[in-house]
Amino acid sequence: MSAAGPSPSARLRVTLRLLDAELLGAMEYMWRAEELLPRYRRYLCTMHAVVRASVPLMERAVERATLLAVRGDPLAGPLAAYLREHIQEERGHDTWLLEDIRAAGSPPGDALGPMPSPLVAALAGSQYYWIEHHHPVALLGYIAVLEGYAPAPDLTSRIADTTGLPDAALRTVREHAALDTGHLDELYALLDRLPLTRGRQSDVTVSAMHSLDALTRLFVRLGRPAAAPLPRGAGPSSPTGVTP
Incomplete structure (x- = not known):
């Protein structure tokens, strides 16, 4: 830590760690062994709805x-350069999910046909708004959350052991467990290079906090049995009481 205080990446890491307990609990509950196969199939379809927007x-x-950048914004050029490279790293991952869905015993139409959940729209759709009507730097907060809460390294073997699914149904989980740590390091290095004003740092943080909350609600819903009703008083914005 320098005399000027913590870096933008350090501030964001601390903020997320202070707020992520409910997400971590919801994720662990989602991956419990009981009836994991149908939940995993729902997870793949839901993640396809998220990832195809990336x-x-x-x-x-x-x-x-x-x-x-043409108008003189000093952070816009480096931001665009980073995103162009990251697009190449993320391209085709929605196809991985469709292949996983088929290998897990479900038709790809299960992901492509239904209208995506309002929870998916809340997660990804907010980014469209901020990109279009505020500043595209907000997208870095979203990326930080999706990369920062990637599958754990041992999750692939847990799913395989519990469900009996073949390796062909596990590519997305396996690849993201390996890739996302490096992607997150690149993102945090970018945050510390960008000439972020206090306001632009706040944009990234607000986007990350919203993304963390929306992802938590998504995993809470995924962790429920398919036919389970919402608890009384718990709408899409109230995911309490579903952690282990």
Whole structure:
């Protein structure tokens, strides 16, 4: 820590760690052994709805950042350069999920047909709004959460041992457990290089906090039995009481 205080990446890490206990509990509950196979199939379909938005979100953020760079925004050029590279790293991951869904015994139409959940729209859709109507730097908070809460290294073997699914149904979990730590390090290094004002740091933090909350609600819902009703008084914004 320098005399000027913690770096932007350190501030964001601390903020998320102070707030992520409910998400970690919901994720652990989601991956419990009891009836894991149907939950895993729902997880794959839900993650497809999230992941298929990733590249389009970044492409739109690049377009907006490019326009802002022309207008003299000092962080827009480095932001666009990072996103162009990250687009190449993330391209095709929605196809991985469709292949996993098929190998897990479900038709890809289970992911492609239904309208995505309002919880997915709350998670990804907020980014479209902030990119379009505020500043594309907000997307970095979203990326920090999705990369920062990737599957644990041992999750692939836990799923395989519990469900009996083949390796072909586990590619997305396996690959993201290996890749996302490096991606997160690249993101945090970028945050510390960017000429972020206090306001732009706040944009990233607010986006990350919202993404953390939305992802928590998503995992709470995934952890319930498929036919389980919502507890009385618990709507999409109230995911309490479903941790182990």
